[in-house]
Amino acid sequence: MSQLVHINSLAFGGSGVGRLDDGRTAFVTGTAPGDTVEIAIDKEKKTFVTAHMTRLVEAGEARIQPACPYAGQCGGCDWQHIRYADQLRAKRENVVAQLSHIALPHMISGNTKTAKETANELIGDIVASPHQQGYRNKIELATDKDARGRLLLGMHSPSSHTVVPIARCMLAQSPADQAPKALQGALRYIQGSRDLHILRVGVRTSTRTHETEIAIWTRPGSFPRAEAVRVLKNALHATSMVRVIADPGRARMIRGVEALWGRGHWDEKLCGHTYSVSAPSFFQVNTAQAETLIKLVLEALDVKNDDVVADLYCGAGTFTLPLSDRAGNVFAVEREGSSVRDLRRNIKNGCIDNIEVIGGDSARELPQMGALDGLVVDPPRAGLAKGMAESIAEAHPRKFVYVSCDAGTWARDVARLYNNGYKLIHATPVDLFPQTFHCEVVSLFEPVK
DSSP states (O other), rough: OOOOEEEEEEESSSSSEOOOSSSEEEEEETTTTOEEEEEEEEEESSSEEEEEEEEEEEOOOTTTTOOOTTTTTTTTOOOBBOHHHHHHHHHHHHHHHIIIIIIGGTTTOOSSOHHHHHHHHHHHBBOOOSOOSSSSSSEEEEEEEOOTOOEEEEEOOOOOOOOEOOOTTTBBTTTGGGHHHHHHHHHHHHHEEEEOOOEEEEEETTTTTTTTEEEEEOSSOOOOOHHHHHHHHHTTTTSEEEEEEEEESSSSEEEEEEEEEEESSEEEEEEEEEEOTTTTTTTOSSSSHHHHHHHHHHHTTTTOOOOOOEEEEEEETHHHHHHHHHOOOOEEEEEHHHHHHHHHHHHHHTTSSSEEEESSSSHHHHGGGGOOSSSEEEOOOOOOOTTTHHHHHHHSSSEEEEEEEHHHHHHHHHHHHHHEEEEEEEEEEOOTTTTTSOOEEEEEEOOOO
């Protein structure tokens, strides 16, 4: 049975939020603030429902015509139909909501201010991305087969494993924006009647170094290396081409990386440093906003030239290298082998002598470092690992910065850290992902006095 709903806001997760006649909250995909929509309910719970729009009755002021022809079909981004100013407003409001609902109720007992008022004071203005389209230095293309058994390259549809073929990605920088069409044709030619067992295809490109790398992820087995190089080299004018041999499935255990052509890695520049990054290694996808993160981290820590600092979950050294410009000594901790190798190469290429690389688990290694003046943690979406808050308390840094890509797990960790003697001083949301609901948060913590 369809119902009319007025959309008031946007939720963390991308859906519009309205209210049913019976008082339950409705989370409706594909909507914008101010819309009046007819909906069909997908799932019902006691206090809320999830639904999709069946008819747009009246468009709200936040709704715009999407620039991308695949909006609503492709799951790569959720908010192409929403005005950018409203995207920014929603992202900050969602960070405030996560902090006020998850962390602050346990931390402000006796305070005359509400949790939301306190959260609004702690969280600063969101930093907008200078580019709302064409900002990604990396795209990953999923694979499938059409009815004739030919390779398809595209993106998964929303909440589905179905691959939507696309010719172009509006979020990607040139020439990666043209990768879906160019690479699909080239790989079909190489494949012929064979199955190359391609799992996915990644493309990284840089407007600063003018490098483009194609990474073909495949199952173990034979692969036509010479033919792939000959055909693919000119598809995107690539400067590097690699094959990542991995097991299928979500875990994607990597069996090896083969450099098919070029140096076998991709270079990007941030804050005066050159980063060489291997295909399996993580690197921020919005280069301009990655520099914003670095500047906010350095400003918050206020590192002096004789300070000892640590960078945990450091990856290929996004924060490590700029920290080394200011600190006396930097401990860099990373568990993933590919990133550790990249980090060592970046340190060597930059002739940096005040970084000590530690390959291992951050929670286990941190207590062994002794007294720290500053600390940076940039964990994956799941947040701080179990025991990490206790390890930070044991290390007792003078101050530390937590960079998060998930406001929910960050808010959970804010409460954990408070229980272990560290309070949130200030947080800045940074939009690295326009046209999506995702947002980074850079937050400063100091010991509770």
